[in-house]
Amino acid sequence: xxxxxxxxxxxxxxxxxxxxxxxxxxxxxxxxxxxxxxxxxxxxxxxxxxxxxxxxxxxxxxxxxxxxxxxxxxxxxxxxxxxxxxxxxxxxxxxxxxxxxxxxxxxxxxxxxxxxxxxxxxxxxxxxxxxxxxxxxxxxxxxxxxxxxxxxxxxxxxxxxxxxxxxxxxxxxxxxxxxxxxxxxxxxxxxxxxxxxxxxx
Amino acid sequence: xxxxxxxxxxxxxxxxxxxxxxxxxxxxxxxxxxxxxxxxxxxxxxxxxxxxxxxxxxxxxxxxxxxxxxxxx
Numbered sequence: 001x002x003x004x005x006x007x008x009x010x011x012x013x014x015x016x017x018x019x020x021x022x023x024x025x026x027x028x029x030x031x032x033x034x035x036x037x038x039x040x041x042x043x044x045x046x047x048x049x050x051x052x053x054x055x056x057x058x059x060x061x062x063x064x065x066x067x068x069x070x071x072x073x074x075x076x077x078x079x080x081x082x083x084x085x086x087x088x089x090x091x092x093x094x095x096x097x098x099x100x101x102x103x104x105x106x107x108x109x110x111x112x113x114x115x116x117x118x119x120x121x122x123x124x125x126x127x128x129x130x131x132x133x134x135x136x137x138x139x140x141x142x143x144x145x146x147x148x149x150x151x152x153x154x155x156x157x158x159x160x161x162x163x164x165x166x167x168x169x170x171x172x173x174x175x176x177x178x179x180x181x182x183x184x185x186x187x188x189x190x191x192x193x194x195x196x197x198x199x200x201x
Numbered sequence: 202x203x204x205x206x207x208x209x210x211x212x213x214x215x216x217x218x219x220x221x222x223x224x225x226x227x228x229x230x231x232x233x234x235x236x237x238x239x240x241x242x243x244x245x246x247x248x249x250x251x252x253x254x255x256x257x258x259x260x261x262x263x264x265x266x267x268x269x270x271x272x273x274x
Contacts, residue, residue, distance in 0.1 A: 011229065035218045067226045068233040179217045183224055190228045193236065 004070070004193050011072045013189045014095055015182075018120050019102035020112035021081030024141040027172040028102060029060045029076055032182060035175075036062070056080065057092050074186065081116065090123050098135035098189040099124075100181055102172075103160055105142045105150040110159065117160055135188035138167035139181045144174065 004011045017025040033044045040063055047056040062074040079089040103113045121131040140156045153169055161167055166184045170177025
C-alpha cells in the first residue's frame with residue numbers, strides 16, 4: 001500500500017491491531033469509534049460470533065479530512081486472535097503501515113502473548129515485511145485488573161518488547177491509553193511518509 | 202517509557218479525537234513540508250481536442266456529413 005499518493009493528494013495509512021484472543025483489540029476500536037464526532041463517524045464493520053469473539057476482522061475507517069492539501073484517511077483493522085484464524089490474520093496484514101500489538105496483561109495470558117507476537121513476526125515476514133523495522137507499538141491492556149492477576153509492565157516489556165518500541169499501559173474498556181497508543185503508532189507511520197519513488201506500493 | 206492509562210479527561214464528544222486530529226495534522230504538515238510536497242493540488246490539464254486547420258469552415262451538420270462521405274470515397 002502506498003502511504004502517500006501525490007497524484008490524487010491522498011494519504012492513507014493502514015494500522016492493524018494484533019494480539020491474542022480477548023486481549024482487547026476490538027475494544028480499542030470501539031473506544032476510538034465512540035469518540036468520533038457524528039460528522040466523522042463512518043461505519044465500523046465488526047464481524048463477531050454469538051459469543052462476541054471477532055470472527056473475521058473489525059474495520060474502522062477514520063476520515064481525518066484534508067490536511068496540508070492531502071485528503072487523509074486512517075484505516076484501523078483488528079485481526080481475530082484465535083489460533084485457527086491464521087489465514088485471516090495474514091490477509092489483514094497485507095499492505096499494513098503500522099501495527100499495535102495489544103497484549104493481555106493477565107499473568108496467565110503471558111504465553112498467549114508470546115505466541116501471538118511470534119505469529120505476527122512470522123506473518124509479517126511471509127508478507128514481505130521486515131518485522132524489525134515496521135512501525136510497531138506495544139499496548140499492555142487490562143491494567144485495571146487487580147495487581148495480583150496481572151504481570152508488571154517491566155515483566156511484559158522484558159518478555160515482549162525486545163525491539164524497545166514505545167509501549168503504553170491501557171485499560172481499553174474505559175478508554176484509558178487508547179488514544180495515546182493510536183497517536184504513537186500514527187506518529188511512527190507518518191514519520192515514514194515518503195515520496196512515491198521510494199515507497200513500495 | 203510506560204504511561205499510566207489516562208482516564209477520560211475530556212467528556213465532551215470528540216474531545217480525545219480532536220486532540221488526536223490536532224497532533225496528526227501537525228505531524229503531516231511538518232512531514233509534507235520536509236518532503237517539499239506542499240503547495241496547491243496538482244490540476245490535470247485538460248487535453249485539447251485536435252482541431253483541423255479548416256475547422257472554421259464547417260458550420261452546419263449536413264456539411265459535416267457531406268464531408269465525411271466525401272472523405273470516404
